[in-house]
Amino acid sequence: MAAAPQTPSQTVGPFFGVGLTRPAQPQNVLVNDLTEGVRIRIEGTVFDGARQPVPDALVEIWQANAHGRYRHPLDAGPAPLDPHFSGFGRCPTDSSGGFSFETTKPGAVADSEGRVQAPHVNVTVFARGMLVHAFTRLYFSDDGLDADPVLALVDAARRHTLVAALADDGRRPASYRWDIHLQGDRETVFFDA
Amino acid sequence: MSGGASKRDWRVHPPYLHEAYASTVLRSPRQPLIPMASSLSELTGPAFGTDAVHPGDADLTRIAGGSGEAIGQRIYVTGRVLEDEGHPVANALVEIWQANAAGRYFHKADSHQAPLDPNFTGGGRCLTNADGEYRFTTIHPGAYPWNNHPNAWRPAHIHFSLFGSAFISRLITQMYFPGDPLIPLDPVLGGVPEHARPLLVSRYAHEVTEPGIALGYRFDIVLRGRNETPMEGR
Numbered sequence: 001m002a003a004a005p006q007t008p009s010q011t012v013g014p015f016f017g018v019g020l021t022r023p024a025q026p027q028n029v030l031v032n033d034l035t036e037g038v039r040i041r042i043e044g045t046v047f048d049g050a051r052q053p054v055p056d057a058l059v060e061i062w063q064a065n066a067h068g069r070y071r072h073p074l075d076a077g078p079a080p081l082d083p084h085f086s087g088f089g090r091c092p093t094d095s096s097g098g099f100s101f102e103t104t105k106p107g108a109v110a111d112s113e114g115r116v117q118a119p120h121v122n123v124t125v126f127a128r129g130m131l132v133h134a135f136t137r138l139y140f141s142d143d144g145l146d147a148d149p150v151l152a153l154v155d156a157a158r159r160h161t162l163v164a165a166l167a168d169d170g171r172r173p174a175s176y177r178w179d180i181h182l183q184g185d186r187e188t189v190f191f192d193a
Numbered sequence: 194m195s196g197g198a199s200k201r202d203w204r205v206h207p208p209y210l211h212e213a214y215a216s217t218v219l220r221s222p223r224q225p226l227i228p229m230a231s232s233l234s235e236l237t238g239p240a241f242g243t244d245a246v247h248p249g250d251a252d253l254t255r256i257a258g259g260s261g262e263a264i265g266q267r268i269y270v271t272g273r274v275l276e277d278e279g280h281p282v283a284n285a286l287v288e289i290w291q292a293n294a295a296g297r298y299f300h301k302a303d304s305h306q307a308p309l310d311p312n313f314t315g316g317g318r319c320l321t322n323a324d325g326e327y328r329f330t331t332i333h334p335g336a337y338p339w340n341n342h343p344n345a346w347r348p349a350h351i352h353f354s355l356f357g358s359a360f361i362s363r364l365i366t367q368m369y370f371p372g373d374p375l376i377p378l379d380p381v382l383g384g385v386p387e388h389a390r391p392l393l394v395s396r397y398a399h400e401v402t403e404p405g406i407a408l409g410y411r412f413d414i415v416l417r418g419r420n421e422t423p424m425e426g427r
Contacts (some may be wrong), residue, residue, distance in 0.1 A: 003277050004415045006202045007392055008385040010367040011214075013352060015298040019290025019316040020354055049219040056302070062239060062360050072237030074419075088239035111232040112197075122234050122360055129216030131207035131384045133365065137234075153227055182220050192201065192226035193235045193361050 009133065012126040014056045021058070021092045028091035030061075030103040034084040037066020037104035039173040042138065042164060045097040046125065049183030053097025057127035059180070061089045061101060061138075063120075068107025079107065102173070105140070111149050118148040125180055134190040138178050141165045154189050161188045198231045198361050199277050199417045205392065207384030214380040215341050231361065236419055238360040241286040241320065251319040253291075253331035256312055263313035265294030265332030267407040270368070270395065273325045276357055276418025281325025285416075288318045288354040289329060296335030305337050330407065336375055348375035348382070357416035368412045369394045 012020075021027065031039055042061075046054040064070050064087065069079035071087050082104075091099040106119045121138040137150065141163050145151055151159050164178035181188050209221035229235075249255065254263045270289075274282045292298050292315060295307040299314045313332065321327050334349045350367040357363070369376055371394055376382060382390055401409020 004275060004279055005205050005389065005392060006199075006277055006417060007364060007366055007414045008205045008207060008389050009364060010207070010352075010385075010393065011216075011381060012354075012365050013367075014302055015292075015300040016290060016352065016354075018298055018300055018314065019288050019318070019352060049221075049223075052219075054220065060363075062234075062237075064234075070233055070237040072233075072240065074237050075233050086239065109233055112230055117232065117234070120234065124360075124363055126365055127220055129214070129218075129220035130209065131211060131214065131217060131381070132201075132209060133363065134209075134222060135235075135361070150229055153229060158224075183223055187222060187224050189224070190222050190226050192228045193231065 009131060011128060011131050012058055014128045016058055016126070017092060021090065028089050028099070028101045030085065030087065030089045030101065032084055035104050036082045036085070037107075039102065040105050041100060041102050041173050041175040042121070042178060043098065043100040043175065044178040044180060046093050046099065046127070046180045047097065047182065047184070051184060053093070054127055054182065055093055055095045055097055057093045057097070057099075057125060059091050059093070059099045060124045060126075061103070062122045063087050063103065063106040064109050066104045066107050068109045070109070115149050116147070117150060118143050118145050125182070127182070130182070134182070135193040136180070136188055136190050137162055139163045140176060158189050161186065198236055198359060198419050201417065205386060205389035211380065211384035214384055217384075235361045236359045238358060238362060239356060240284065241356065243320065245286055246318050246320055251317055251329050253313065253315065253317045253329065256314060259312060261312035263293070263332050264310050267330070268333050269328060269330055269401050269403065269407050269409045270351065270412060271326065271328040271401055271409070272412040272414060274321050274327065274355060274357070274414050274416065275325060276362065276416050278418055280418065281321070281323075282357050282416065283321055283323045283325060285321040285325070285327075286318065286356045287321060287327045288316075289351050290316045291331065291334040291351040292337055294332050294335050296337035307335070307337070333370070341380060346375050346378075348373040348379050353414065355414060355416060357418065359417070359419055362416040362418060364414070364416055366414070367393060370410070371395065371397055
């Protein structure tokens with residue numbers, strides 16, 4: 001079949017709250033009391049190239065469940081599904097550029113060649129001023145990351161931009177800090193996925 | 194694991210940095226994107242069921258539970274969602290948002306001195322049917338001023354958000370209206386390479402127009418899809 005050209009991307013603009021987020025139904029809590037695995041909190045701030053917070057960004061995440069299984073027909077297991085976990089979350093940044101998610105720690109999943117990847121969360125970032133969204137990944141500072149095949153694609157000096165830091169303040173659920181820098185000397189690694 | 198995915202086609206998508214759209218200057222990544230092969234992480238993605246939408250969500254001219262009707266030129270906006278090998282995408286979640294007929298968003302950050310419409314929030318959603326078709330009833334949005342440059346006005350547009358079959362299918366875009374004189378002046382659409390801009394302009398569709406009721410527009414959307422190899426079609 002003849003390939004049709006992809007529809008071009010456009011910015012999400014400043015007013016996406018009208019259509020994508022409803023304060024009465026927050027979409028940044030991916031878990032309930034019955035969700036399997038270790039409950040975690042991810043929080044961070046989106047910054048621009050002048051290191052100013054971005055108060056009108058939208059962060060979306062997609063992840064495997066605690067067993068390392070995606071809720072999708074293409075993932076045939078054998079890791080089990082969790083009936084109390086879909087894996088998708090969405091959070092608009094607040095007036096201070098902040099976002100947060102409550103989720104479960106994802107299990108490890110293999111890449112297309114069967115190599116095990118470290119547990120990670122897939123992330124898309126949208127904002128006013130971004131004509132195209134950006135793809136990135138979040139890894140966890142308390143996991144072994146040295147063998148991860150995607151991190152291996154990244155210059156060692158920039159890998160830290162993909163690693164969320166476990167707060168050692170004893171908070172429960174365990175809380176990870178991960179900021180997104182759209183530009184500048186701490187620019188987050190973005191992928192042409 | 195089945196094949197890979199089509200790549201983002203940078204011949205049609207805008208770049209991150211497009212200086213005519215001033216907000217891109219500090220919000221554009223400057224480091225080269227790092228190419229990566231697709232794994233299950235990129236080839237899977239969220240699915241939405243009928244619980245994601247409610248009856249009436251696709252009719253923006255009425256607020257659920259309300260009795261009034263939005264002011265403006267009533268229109269139908271319909272089209273198909275395809276993946277780039279041409280397959281329709283069924284059960285794709287389509288979310289839209291737009292300004293009212295006066296060019297004002299129902300949003301606290303919109304300071305445009307144009308009236309709000311008590312019968313119009315401007316948000317809607319639906320799932321595509323088995324043929325990949327979606328359909329909304331709404332009103333023609335107004336153009337509105339913004340601060341990008343002196344005497345800047347956005348052409349009338351409807352924002353579209355789409356989920357396809359995979360994480361990498363995700364798309365947010367804007368649909369414009371044919372014949373709008375503001376289109377050639379708009380730096381947001383202007384970020385798209387010139388040959389690809391017509392892909393974002395809807396088509397007036399007289400066969401969609403309903404006599405005495407509403408004008409019809411068609412806008413088809415092509416998402417990135419998985420490359421399915423013929424060998425897998427058992």
